[in-house]
Amino acid sequence: MLSLWRRHERKCPKRSKGRNWIKCQCPIWCDGDIDGKRVRQSMNTRDWARATRNLARIEDPAYGLRECAQPGCTELVARGRCPRHTRAISAAIESYHSAHQDASWGTRTSRKATLRNLEAFLVGRGTATVDQVDLEALNAFRSVRGIGARTWTKELGTLRHFFRFCLDNEWILRSWADKVQMPKNLKPADREPYEPNEVAKIIAACDAIGRSAYERLRARAMVLLLRYTALRISDVAALEKDRVRNGEIFVRTTKNGKPVRLPVHAALQAALDILPIPRGAGNDAQCRYFFWSGNGGTQAAIRDARRTLEAVYAASGVEGACSHRFRHTLATEILEMGGTFEEAADILGDTEAIVRKHYAKWSVGRQARISDLLARIWHAKKCGVQVQENQSDKVVDLVRFELTTSSMPWKRAPNCATGPRTCLLSIS
Numbered sequence: 001m002l003s004l005w006r007r008h009e010r011k012c013p014k015r016s017k018g019r020n021w022i023k024c025q026c027p028i029w030c031d032g033d034i035d036g037k038r039v040r041q042s043m044n045t046r047d048w049a050r051a052t053r054n055l056a057r058i059e060d061p062a063y064g065l066r067e068c069a070q071p072g073c074t075e076l077v078a079r080g081r082c083p084r085h086t087r088a089i090s091a092a093i094e095s096y097h098s099a100h101q102d103a104s105w106g107t108r109t110s111r112k113a114t115l116r117n118l119e120a121f122l123v124g125r126g127t128a129t130v131d132q133v134d135l136e137a138l139n140a141f142r143s144v145r146g147i148g149a150r151t152w153t154k155e156l157g158t159l160r161h162f163f164r165f166c167l168d169n170e171w172i173l174r175s176w177a178d179k180v181q182m183p184k185n186l187k188p189a190d191r192e193p194y195e196p197n198e199v200a201k202i203i204a205a206c207d208a209i210g211r212s213a214y215e216r217l218r219a220r221a222m223v224l225l226l227r228y229t230a231l232r233i234s235d236v237a238a239l240e241k242d243r244v245r246n247g248e249i250f251v252r253t254t255k256n257g258k259p260v261r262l263p264v265h266a267a268l269q270a271a272l273d274i275l276p277i278p279r280g281a282g283n284d285a286q287c288r289y290f291f292w293s294g295n296g297g298t299q300a301a302i303r304d305a306r307r308t309l310e311a312v313y314a315a316s317g318v319e320g321a322c323s324h325r326f327r328h329t330l331a332t333e334i335l336e337m338g339g340t341f342e343e344a345a346d347i348l349g350d351t352e353a354i355v356r357k358h359y360a361k362w363s364v365g366r367q368a369r370i371s372d373l374l375a376r377i378w379h380a381k382k383c384g385v386q387v388q389e390n391q392s393d394k395v396v397d398l399v400r401f402e403l404t405t406s407s408m409p410w411k412r413a414p415n416c417a418t419g420p421r422t423c424l425l426s427i428s
């Protein structure tokens with residue numbers, strides 16, 4: 001127990017009244033013992049109220065402190081969160097990047113750019129830690145980003161990922177980024193597939209670039225790889241020779257472990273056969289790659305490939321030519337020839353959902369297959385079923401359209417004489 005008293009100054013007229021006289025303005029001291037230990041010290045103030053508060057803090061170190069805002073944490077703090085349960089924005093971003101360093105180079109680069117912008121914005125607002133970021137701050141961030149809805153969709157995806165990471169680390173209580181509205185009804189970027197004559201122009205342009213046959217032969221092989229395998233340019237630039245074998249090219253392994261091999265088109269095989277050894281690989285015919293010497297990083301190889309192809313596209317005169325359109329071209333061909341979304345997805349290395357989203361309109365064989373399939377099912381059931389064509393243009397998804405007994409009335413009463421002669425099937 002400590003008690004306060006005034007240590008009267010020499011000039012204090014009430015000095016003779018002793019230490020219990022407190023109605024003057026002399027310095028305040030405390031005296032007493034805590035846990036059996038003598039304490040006698042100045043309170044560094046002449047203000048009685050302040051001295052009382054300071055005294056409470058000396059007697060009980062937890063005075064005025066509260067528990068950390070993270071549920072379950074008993075750490076006492078003056079306000080907010082304990083050091084374990086919060087992070088400065090820059091520290092949180094750094095941890096996020098180091099926890100996700102296995103993402104592809106492109107993904108990491110765009111995440112870094114997005115979070116760099118976020119950090120600059122938040123620091124400008126005087127926000128210090130991630131738990132101080134609220135919905136209003138994030139909406140304000142959106143309004144200062146001078147970017148289109150499509151780019152914002154990507155950035156918001158990164159923000160959500162980042163704040164969920166903070167949530168998982170218990171640095172914040174909820175992820176406000178999840179509450180920021182994602183732009184709706186975005187039409188997928190309409191990159192048309194190439195017309196056959198455009199492909200011919202691009203291939204012809206391979207002979208019109210560069211200073212020597214070296215560049216031209218490489219350009220031709222790259223273009224034909226894009227054309228016939230729909231590989232991404234990053235995969236083409238570092239393509240290993242042993243992936244082409246016995247007239248087949250190994251494109252990728254799907255997520256569920258199936259290898260995807262495509263037949264090598266004769267023109268592509270011919271172009272690969274006469275490829276010069278990559279510069280920088282010496283005279284080493286053992287170079288493992290078609291286009292890359294194997295020295296240095298793949299980034300430089302990808303950059304070189306990009307430059308070569310940009311020269312080709314410029315020389316071709318095809319409007320809007322780019323490497324990515326070759327992927328659209330092959331995907332639409334697959335679908336137009338009756339391939340499924342799953343097959344197109346396997347070849348492109350995209351998810352089926354992405355392929356469905358981007359290429360639904362190209363799948364002309366799809367409606368015919370749906371009608372044919374259901375007609376065959378119903379024929380086998382010996383039931384006169386009339387399939388009414390779906391009038392709306394709504395995309396009907398065969399895979400997700402589950403045949404349930406409620407949509408198949410004959411199943412309920414297979415032998416019923418008064419069973420429906422005609423079943424109208426409406427798919428919505």
Ligand SMILES: [Zn+2]
Nearest residue numbers: 008012024026
């Ligand atoms: Zn006094």
Ligand SMILES: [Zn+2]
Nearest residue numbers: 068073082085
């Ligand atoms: Zn805590």
